[in-house]
Amino acid sequence: xxxxxxxxxxxxxxxxxxxxxxxxxxxxxxxxxxxxxxxxxxxxxxxxxxxxxxxxxxxxxxxxxxxxxxxxxxxxxxxxxxxxxxxxxxxxxxxxxxxxxxxxxxxxxxxx
Amino acid sequence: xxxxxxxxxxxxxxxxxxxxxxxxxxxxxxxxxxxxxxxxxxxxxxxxxxxxxxxxxxxxxxxxxxxxxxxxxxxxxxxxxxxxxxxxxxxxxxxxxxxxxxxxxxxxxxxxxxxx
Numbered sequence: 001x002x003x004x005x006x007x008x009x010x011x012x013x014x015x016x017x018x019x020x021x022x023x024x025x026x027x028x029x030x031x032x033x034x035x036x037x038x039x040x041x042x043x044x045x046x047x048x049x050x051x052x053x054x055x056x057x058x059x060x061x062x063x064x065x066x067x068x069x070x071x072x073x074x075x076x077x078x079x080x081x082x083x084x085x086x087x088x089x090x091x092x093x094x095x096x097x098x099x100x101x102x103x104x105x106x107x108x109x110x111x112x
Numbered sequence: 113x114x115x116x117x118x119x120x121x122x123x124x125x126x127x128x129x130x131x132x133x134x135x136x137x138x139x140x141x142x143x144x145x146x147x148x149x150x151x152x153x154x155x156x157x158x159x160x161x162x163x164x165x166x167x168x169x170x171x172x173x174x175x176x177x178x179x180x181x182x183x184x185x186x187x188x189x190x191x192x193x194x195x196x197x198x199x200x201x202x203x204x205x206x207x208x209x210x211x212x213x214x215x216x217x218x219x220x221x222x223x224x225x226x227x228x
Binding site (some may be wrong): 006009033035041042043044048051088090092098099100101102103104105 | 141145147152153155156157159162168170171200204206208214216217218219220221222
């Protein structure tokens with residue numbers, strides 16, 4: 001079935017450094033959703049990208065969808081300790097049976 | 113408050129026993145999902161349902177069963193046939209299935225199952 005590959009699996013950064021996680025697929029994605037899961041918590045929706053080449057920003061977070069709709073990235077500028085958690089990308093198919101497939105996640109540690 | 117309620121939060125069971133995890137939502141969502149989370153393996157889809165009385169197997173359905181008799185409820189039974197049931201189980205819901213683009217998932221707080 002459809003697989004969404006996510007890298008890196010773990011990332012440690014010094015507070016104030018930037019962070020990027022990447023999501024890749026061998027086939028064209030319907031859309032990409034990004035979620036954040038704090039330690040001990042549950043995933044919380046961040047954003048959805050639908051269009052080829054789309055770029056969206058939320059404060060220090062920048063989300064991109066590739067031109068071919070086969071990859072996506074989440075970039076955090078000047079990380080803070082509140083950014084700690086695991087970031088997941090997910091593909092949700094449109095119409096019909098809307099299966100939602102998650103990447104393995106990138107666990108971010110921010111060192112103060 | 114609108115949301116998704118999972119119970120119990122923690123559950124211990126002996127090998128060979130079936131256990132049912134509850135998931136209730138009052139968001140009036142059509143779609144509901146069950147995921148399993150293990151360290152280093154992300155979220156893996158067990159079952160999902162788009163409408164009442166209909167559900168589909170996900171990627172790791174073996175050893176699990178579900179029912180969708182009511183729109184608000186999507187219980188998951190972990191049967192004795194599940195070889196490694198100790199895990200964190202997450203239920204989610206969303207609008208759909210006819211919404212384009214697809215909506216976001218809202219997750220419950222999860223149920224942690226430990227098999228002794």
